């Protein structure tokens with residue numbers, strides 16, 4: 147018998163609506179008329195069901211034996227072993243010797259229960275997640291400017307009315323193609339060192355040297371003010387801090403910015419004129435602007451630009467960040483971030499601690515303090531007083547963390563590495579214990595899309611008999627660690643109801659949302675607080691900031707940022723800048739998409755894209771295996787030669803493993819404000835790896 151279920155794509159934060167049909171265990175997908183995708187899907191979405199029946203699906207727990215091989219075991223033995231080891235390590239070395247690493251693809255319920263598990267069942271502060279690698283800079287800058295961090299503080303569909311959209315380091319034509327239908331009437335200004343698919347559709351393409359994004363943002367703001375485009379009425383009514391910001395920007399006149407970034411002064415002025423003369427305009431950032439050692443400052447620079455033009459909180463205008471991972475938004479709201487509790491509240495806020503502790507049935511004193519960001523967490527596995535055990539849920543840090551060789555070395559020093567996943571990733575292959583989990587179409591839950599809308603993920607098909615949901619895994623471990631079973635429910639609606647209560651009063655307030663409302667099709671964007679008994683239910687908040695920003699005085703903040711060194715100097719012997727990014731057919735570290743036949747055929751291997759002049763200098767030709775070397779390591783990939791990239795820059799995709807892993811080249815330097823690593827600038831040199 148056929149079963150049809152309305153749900154959403156498992157991949158990116160656009161969370162396109164789909165209908166899944168299960169016919170005798172075989173699942174097919176079709177797009178639904180959900181507002182963000184309106185009947186469209188990208189290739190990843192169309193082929194997602196293939197992952198459900200992958201031959202290499204993890205179907206039983208695995209434990210590494212004395213010979214170093216992962217061998218099958220049963221669930222009780224696996225959970226007993228993990229709980230026993232965690233108990234021992236915590237008793238011998240203290241609770242912070244045990245860490246938890248989550249993921250931005252986990253449902254809201256999983257992210258919530260994982261944070262609670264770490265702090266209550268393990269008593270550790272050492273929890274963070276892979277969103278630190280992608281969302282942290284925009285989150286930090288958004289919180290500083292607006293007092294709240296929601297990727298898009300307006301519905302995606304608002305973009306359809308835009309006249310001009312500036313995309314800074316964002317490439318939605320490849321990363322979330324259905325979004326482009328909302329931009330088809332807008333003139334695009336794209337900032338990207340590559341002529342990406344999105345840049346190819348732009349009215350104006352600015353191509354800065356990677357690592358100079360902040361200077362470009364400062365320069366654009368300089369033009370806004372110097373040429374009289376600043377919305378002074380908006381600035382005086384709705385913001386503070388302009389007077390502290392302007393002296394820093396004043397010295398970045400366009401010709402000086404051109405010297406640093408390579409973007410012609412005339413193009414800078416043209417970009418600002420396009421934005422300033424339009425009536426409906428948006429500034430959007432993506433990973434290209436954010437994944438830098440000054441990533442939060444870069445985003446603050448673009449937010450300052452948007453504020454000077456009077457965009458945030460003005461109908462038909464705005465600033466937003468195109469969140470990447472499927473639950474990149476919800477994943478950072480429910481407590482798997484090192485410094486946050488559910489409701490997106492600070493773990494150092496005494497009131498938040500008291501309220502969440504009450505929901506969790508513990509005292510605030512039992513609640514650990516802030517942990518450390520993901521990169522430092524992983525590094526600490528190699529340090530004498532650092533981690534001894536790590537539990538990884540739905541993430542692949544062996545490939546996604548910077549400086550991949552060092553990460554693998556750190557993780558190999560752990561006494562215990564446990565992974566909960568549904569496919570054999572590079573991290574799974576490194577683990578001591580592997581716990582096989584269910585995946586998107588096999589379970590109930592909620593996700594929160596890039597526009598802050600809470601959506602239902604529904605079960606459409608049965609999981610393999612040996613797989614368990616992450617909620618069941620956490621329940622099984624928590625009870626073995628002495629927790630009452632009812633404190634760690636394995637029923638998604640029950641977890642959501644508790645999550646909603648724990649979020650009450652936070653910026654991401656879900657307390658007025660429940661499964662019944664979501665299943666009735668209500669479009670609920672947070673904050674959606676519970677009203678008083680008998681009051682009309684809150685309708686959710688699709689548009690933030692229309693009346694006030696979330697700071698106590700209701701005003702947005704200009705955050706003063708500046709760039710002290712003029713441009714990243716190439717290192718001796720490493721004359722080129724390597725930057726990393728995505729291709730349309732692959733998602734994240736490719737664990738799911740690399741095994742889908744159509745996607746693997748279209749984008750089968752890692753590569754380095756380089757300009758013909760660069761190729762000639764390096765003695766490399768199209769299709770040749772090429773060694774890309776940095777001070778951290780060497781990747782060996784296939785050369786793709788064309789003029790879509792600057793001659794001083796090369797590009798590698800992030801989706802591949804082994805010798806093609808782009809993070810073999812990147813460094814573990816992180817942004818001091820947000821903890822995001824520098825993924826977009828690595829000094830490298832090229833050489834041929836084989837004869838043609």
Ligand code: SF4
Pocket residue numbers: 155156157158159160161162183186187188189190191192321322323324325
């Ligand atoms: Fe899935 Fe994103 Fe593609 Fe939509 S754009 S089908 S959510 S991967």
